[in-house]
Structures are given as structure tokens and as C-alpha cells.
Amino acid sequence: MDHLLVTGGAGFIGANFVRRVLATRPGTRITVLDALTYAGNRASLGDVAHRIRFVVGDVVDRELVDRLVGEADAVVHFAAESHVDNSLHDPGTFLRTNVEGTFSVLEAVRRHDRRLHHVSTDEVFGSLPGEGGQRFTELSRFDPSSPYSATKAASDLLVGAWVRSYGVRATISHCANNYGPYQNVEKFLPRQITNVLRGRRPRLYGAGANVREWTHVDDHNDAVLLILAGGVVGETYLVGSGAEWSNRDLLALTLRILGRPADDFDTVPDRPGHDLRYACDSRKIRRELGWRPRHPDLHAGLAATVDWYRRNEWWWGPQKAATERRYAAAGR
Ligand code: NAD
Numbered sequence: 001m002d003h004l005l006v007t008g009g010a011g012f013i014g015a016n017f018v019r020r021v022l023a024t025r026p027g028t029r030i031t032v033l034d035a036l037t038y039a040g041n042r043a044s045l046g047d048v049a050h051r052i053r054f055v056v057g058d059v060v061d062r063e064l065v066d067r068l069v070g071e072a073d074a075v076v077h078f079a080a081e082s083h084v085d086n087s088l089h090d091p092g093t094f095l096r097t098n099v100e101g102t103f104s105v106l107e108a109v110r111r112h113d114r115r116l117h118h119v120s121t122d123e124v125f126g127s128l129p130g131e132g133g134q135r136f137t138e139l140s141r142f143d144p145s146s147p148y149s150a151t152k153a154a155s156d157l158l159v160g161a162w163v164r165s166y167g168v169r170a171t172i173s174h175c176a177n178n179y180g181p182y183q184n185v186e187k188f189l190p191r192q193i194t195n196v197l198r199g200r201r202p203r204l205y206g207a208g209a210n211v212r213e214w215t216h217v218d219d220h221n222d223a224v225l226l227i228l229a230g231g232v233v234g235e236t237y238l239v240g241s242g243a244e245w246s247n248r249d250l251l252a253l254t255l256r257i258l259g260r261p262a263d264d265f266d267t268v269p270d271r272p273g274h275d276l277r278y279a280c281d282s283r284k285i286r287r288e289l290g291w292r293p294r295h296p297d298l299h300a301g302l303a304a305t306v307d308w309y310r311r312n313e314w315w316w317g318p319q320k321a322a323t324e325r326r327y328a329a330a331g332r
């Protein structure tokens with residue numbers, strides 16, 4: 001994999017992926033393709049900009065994607081609209097980027113016979129019951145609840161069909177909720193951390209009983225690299241740390257790390273169609289590819305993330321007011 005094309009490389013996970021590849025595989029050439037939507041931030045790659053090629057462009061642009069794919073050895077496809085709340089208000093953008101964008105990548109890798117890794121989410125499987133300890137597996141059926149997860153499921157189905165019909169060399173991963181540096185302040189943890197840093201109270205949807213499995217972004221990206229190197233074409237892999245937390249408990253931990261009382265937050269109206277619980281059975285990638293989270297301790301990882309947001313207001317500050325205006329308009 002001498003030359004990687006990374007779509008969505010200016011977003012949260014994509015930028016951390018680029019940084020990780022540069023740190024651990026310094027000989028790899030990287031081209032980033034990113035449309036720099038509100039979620040893309042060139043500053044996330046500012047200090048490594050001289051080590052990569054950055055192309056500002058739309059993943060739906062078939063001609064551009066075809067040219068870039070032809071120049072690379074492999075493609076890691078992160079580019080997507082990623083926020084559930086936004087998908088409830090503007091589903092059309094999600095359909096375009098997540099479905100048509102993946103179609104465009106698939107047609108290019110088919111034409112040039114390039115290896116593809118498609119980054120998906122555990123949200124495509126819908127919601128688990130709160131009790132009983134069930135987990136999603138690679139065999140779970142798709143049952144998406146939101147426009148976001150429905151478009152991700154659609155893109156996964158396209159990838160599977162291109163593998164079977166055209167022999168495209170693709171793999172898929174479904175990861176649980178990520179956290180770490182460079183995550184947009186619209187997402188749960190950065191929103192609450194930066195609220196506190198700005199003297200605002202955090203906002204909890206509903207009763208906060210929803211459960212998510214939190215995986216450090218570097219652990220997710222290690223999984224992607226392992227799959228690229230040793231994953232079996234046509235296979236899917238579930239990735240999750242096992243660290244399940246209710247939103248209420250995770251908010252209490254975040255407040256404790258920030259030195260605030262555990263009840264120093266407001267509750268706001270719940271998200272419509274809000275999935276109750278996600279949890280991944282990641283035994284397959286652990287057994288077959290030797291993946292292990294290097295950040296299994298959520299408390300330590302979260303404390304480091306809080307510290308990162310404390311030290312990097314220059315990065316998140318410019319997004320904060322507009323994000324909160326969008327939430328206020330939605331009553332959250
Ligand atoms: P993000 O919203 O932070 O970043 C998305 C990036 O894609 C941005 O840089 C944006 O500018 C770019 N982009 C959007 N539309 C584009 C277009 N039309 N053309 C080119 N670039 C475009 O998202 P993220 O949280 O980094 O997620 C990355 C991928 O990982 C997504 O596919 C998402 O579904 C998946 N995923 C995310 C999580 C998570 O917890 N954040 C977990 C599992 C899977």
C-alpha cells in the first residue's frame with residue numbers, strides 16, 4: 001500500500017487516520033480527498049500538510065474520483081455525512097454523499113482494480129434491547145433507524161454487491177462510537193466538554209438511558225489498517241472496545257474529570273427514533289487479525305481528550321457558536 005487515497009481525510013476519524021499512518025508508516029504516500037463541508041477542517045492536518053497531497057473535491061464527482069483512484073494503490077473511504085441529528089433535518093445531503101459518493105468510489109475501484117476499505121457504522125443494525133447483554137455480530141440484519149444509518153446501510157449493500165457482481169476487492173468495518181481529538185463539537189462528548197469550557201451547561205437528550213460503546217479513534221484506525229493489510233476481501237468486521245456507558249453515566253464521568261458536580265447539566269427533548277443501545281461483538285477481528293484496543297480504559301482516554309479540548313480552543317472555538325445556534329433552533 002504505497003499510495004493511499006483517503007476520502008473524508010479532513011474529518012474526525014479520517015484526519016486521525018492520516019496522522020496515524022504518517023506516524024507509523026512514514027513511507028506511505030497519502031492523498032486526501034475532502035469537500036471541506038462544515039465537518040471538514042484543514043487545520044486538523046495543518047502540521048502534517050507538507051507530507052500529504054490535499055485535494056478539495058466532492059466524492060460524488062465521478063471524474064475526479066476516477067482520476068484519484070487510478071493514481072492510488074488502495075482507497076480508505078471515510079467521507080460521509082455523519083451526524084444523526086443533521087440527517088433528521090436534511091436527509092437529502094446524506095443520500096447524496098453517503099450513497100452516491102460510495103457509488104462513485106465503487107465505480108472507480110472497479111475500473112482500476114484497486115483495493116477498497118469502506119468505513120461503516122454499527123448504527124446500520126438498529127437498536128439492541130437495554131437488558132440481556134445482546135451484541136451485534138457480522139451476521140446481524142440491517143435495521144437502520146435514522147436517515148443517516150439508512151444511507152450507510154445502503155452504501156454497505158452497494159459495496160457487497162460490487163464485490164459479488166464485479167469482483168471488487170473490498171472490505172467493510174462497522175465500528176461503535178469513537179472519541180478522541182479533532183472531533184466536531186456537534187458530537188456528544190466534544191459538545192459537553194466545550195460547553196463546560198465555555199461556562200455553559202451540558203445538554204442530555206431525554207433521560208440519558210441510551211447506551212453507547214466507546215472506542216478510541218486510534219483503536220478504530222488500527223483496526224482499519226489491520227483489515228487493509230490482512231482482511232479477507234468480501235468480509236465485514238465489527239469493531240468495538242466493549243466499554244458500554246449510558247449517556248447519563250458518561251456525562252457524569254465527564255463532569256467529574258472537568259471538576260464540576262455530577263448534576264450540573266440540563267435535559268433537553270429526546271432525539272426522534274433514538275436508538276437505545278449499541279454494542280459490537282468484535283471477537284472476529286480480535287481472533288482473525290489480532291486487533292486489541294490500546295486504549296481500553298475509557299476514563300484515561302476521556303481525561304486525555306478533555307485535556308486536548310482544553311489546550312486546543314483555537315481548533316474548536318470557531319465552530320462552537322454556529323453549532324449551538326443549530327441546536328437551539330432544534331430545541332436541544
Ligand atoms: P466527520 O463528519 O467528522 O467527517 C466527514 C468528512 O467527510 C469531513 O471531512 C467532510 O468534509 C467530508 N465530506 C462530507 N461530504 C463529502 C463529500 N461529498 N465529498 C468529500 N468529502 C466529504 O465524520 P467522522 O466521524 O470522521 O466519520 C467518518 C466515517 O466513519 C463516516 O463514514 C462514518 O459513517 C464512520 N463512522 C463514524 C463513527 C463515529 O463515532 N464518528 C463510528 C463508526 C463509523
Ligand code: DAU
Binds near residue numbers: 177
Ligand atoms: O455508533 C457509531 C455512530 O456514533 C457513528 O456512526 C456516527 O457517525 C456518530 O455520530 C455516532 O452516532 P451517535 O448518534 O451515537 O452519536 P452522538 O455523538 O450524536 O450522540 C451520542 C449519544 O449522546 C446519543 O445517544 C445521543 C446523545 N446526545 C447527543 C448530543 C449531541 C445527548 O444526550 N446530548 C447531545 O447534546
